[in-house]
Amino acid sequence: MRLQGQIAWITGAAQGLGEALAYRFAQEGCAGLALSDIQSEKLDAVAAAIQRQYPACSALCLPCDVRCEDAVAQTVQRIAHQLGRLDILVANAGVIHSAELTEMSLEQWQWQLEVNLTGYFLCAREAAKLMKPQGKGVIIQINSKSGLKGSYKNCAYAASKFGGIGLTQSIAMDLAPYGIRVNAVCPGNLLDSPMWQETLFTQYAHKWGLPEEAIRRYYEAQVPLGRGCTYDDVCNLVVFLASDEASYITGEAYRVAGGQL
Numbered sequence: 001m002r003l004q005g006q007i008a009w010i011t012g013a014a015q016g017l018g019e020a021l022a023y024r025f026a027q028e029g030c031a032g033l034a035l036s037d038i039q040s041e042k043l044d045a046v047a048a049a050i051q052r053q054y055p056a057c058s059a060l061c062l063p064c065d066v067r068c069e070d071a072v073a074q075t076v077q078r079i080a081h082q083l084g085r086l087d088i089l090v091a092n093a094g095v096i097h098s099a100e101l102t103e104m105s106l107e108q109w110q111w112q113l114e115v116n117l118t119g120y121f122l123c124a125r126e127a128a129k130l131m132k133p134q135g136k137g138v139i140i141q142i143n144s145k146s147g148l149k150g151s152y153k154n155c156a157y158a159a160s161k162f163g164g165i166g167l168t169q170s171i172a173m174d175l176a177p178y179g180i181r182v183n184a185v186c187p188g189n190l191l192d193s194p195m196w197q198e199t200l201f202t203q204y205a206h207k208w209g210l211p212e213e214a215i216r217r218y219y220e221a222q223v224p225l226g227r228g229c230t231y232d233d234v235c236n237l238v239v240f241l242a243s244d245e246a247s248y249i250t251g252e253a254y255r256v257a258g259g260q261l
């Protein structure tokens with residue numbers, strides 16, 4: 001119960017890591033959860049299931065495209081109106097499309113930059129407007145190990161995530177005088193996530209010229225601890241950073257990648 005009574009907003013919460021974070025935050029005692037995504041039906045089901053399992057936690061389904069300035073501002077207004085305040089933002093919504101530089105279309109480039117970087121900027125900016133008068137708050141971006149080291153045939157994703165580190169470090173300084181901490185968490189490969197299961201195993205089989213069934217072992221072999229990253233691995237660090245135990249930590253980016261650089 002390390003987040004007892006807290007109000008949190010999680011983007012990209014309809015599936016994958018965002019959904020896992022939402023469950024974990026409810027389990028850790030959050031009093032209110034604002035959940036956003038563009039997949040509104042799935043999001044609604046996640047919010048309803050959490051509400052049933054954790055009746056003490058108000059789980060709101062607030063569909064929102066993080067690229068849209070007006071939608072993000074309206075979502076924060078709804079959080080203020082319905083939950084009264086905002087203690088924690090987890091900017092988790094993210095997308096990836098793997099392609100070699102000369103095959104990366106401008107459209108694919110812009111999509112990844114807009115969701116992964118501009119989306120984070122808009123959510124952090126609007127959340128900070130609510131947090132500043134409170135004199136307290138936590139912003140956590142779900143980044144990637146590709147935000148700290150270049151990634152083969154992933155230039156747009158890596159550029160968007162590198163940008164997220166610069167944004168994290170900079171706004172940590174802007175917001176420190178208001179008691180708001182900003183950090184990034186950089187997971188390794190969540191091999192059981194929909195991102196991998198639905199797209200990356202196929203994209204990476206193409207990228208490395210390997211059969212799809214060989215990809216999992218190929219990626220596990222690059223990790224000193226010998227396995228893929230799990231939702232729990234990431235949630236453990238996010239909960240710590242969101243809690244008061246991390247009250248002297250801001251402007252940092254931490255890998256959760258089993259030793260993989």
Ligand SMILES: NC(=O)c1ccc[n+]([C@@H]2O[C@H](COP(=O)([O-])OP(=O)(O)OC[C@H]3O[C@@H](n4cnc5c(N)ncnc54)[C@H](O)[C@@H]3O)[C@@H](O)[C@H]2O)c1
Nearest residue numbers: 012016017037038065066092093094144187189190193195
């Ligand atoms: N899966 C991995 O291996 C991995 C590794 C490192 C970092 N990450 C990061 O973790 C985060 C979550 O990834 P995941 O694996 O759960 O992926 P996912 O694709 O399962 O989930 C991402 C969610 O974001 C939502 N989303 C996409 N565009 C959006 C938009 N414009 N506005 C609002 N929501 C939008 C999607 O609908 C989806 O529900 C991402 O930021 C990703 O970059 C993932």
